[in-house]
Amino acid sequence: MQKNILVISSTLRKAGNSDILADEFIRGAESKGHSVEKISLQAKQIGFCKGCLSCQKTQNCIIKDDVAAILEKIKTANVIAFATPIYFYEICGQLKTLLDxxxxxxxxxxxxxxxxLLATAADTDSHAVDxxxxxxxxxxxxxxxxxxxxxxxxxxxxxxxxxxxxxxAEQAFKAGQNV
Ligand SMILES: Cc1cc2nc3c(=O)[nH]c(=O)nc-3n(C[C@H](O)[C@H](O)[C@H](O)COP(=O)(O)O)c2cc1C
Structure with missing residues (x-):
């Protein structure tokens, strides 16, 4: 079955390592005929959640920035891949801000x-992603x-x-193929 896949690449580093994993995942998914859209958070305006919870009643956020358009795509995707660099043994702040x-x-x-989840780090220890x-x-x-x-x-x-x-990179390609 053809799936609607959204890949969100959160590194702000041009051609960053996690972005390369995102592209490999996309290559794998497209090779199997899936429809894939990629969003890079580079140049996106994403403000912090203010915690007002008005969205629970209105399904809309009071902050007017680039997130509304991203949420439309998240909502309608069947599959989402988040690509992130590991920052201080966590996802990066820009991805966390978007998830909030x-x-x-x-x-x-x-x-x-x-x-x-597609992640890259300097550390070789497999637990660096935990x-x-x-x-x-x-x-x-x-x-x-x-x-x-x-x-x-x-x-x-x-x-x-x-x-x-x-x-x-090979694993990211295969993960995309096996979606
Ligand atoms: C602010 C910052 C924090 C980082 N923290 C870690 C860390 O805690 N552990 C680690 O192994 N690498 C850490 N790194 C290295 C990156 O995870 C690594 O270079 C990764 O490949 C970057 O991915 P990107 O090219 O997609 O941005 C850090 C890099 C930066 C800029």
């Missing part, structure tokens, strides 16, 4: 069912119709482009 802003979707008929998995799982648990289907972690990559031609 998804609160308006909480009371809606969102379509996403499968979530993937807190990021926990963070994304925390979000997933709040959207009970969905689940975390896969994690691809590229460790030991610091400089731009280093993740290219690694087993993590």
């Amino acid at each position: 802003r998804t609160n308006p979707l909480f009371t809606t008929d969102y379509q996403f069912r499968e979530i993937y 807190n990021a998995v926990k963070a994304v799982n925390g979000w997933v648990e709040c959207f009970p119709k969905t689940s975390l289907k896969g994690v691809v972690f590229g460790g030991g990559v610091t400089n731009v482009g280093e993740v290219r031609n690694t087993s993590a």
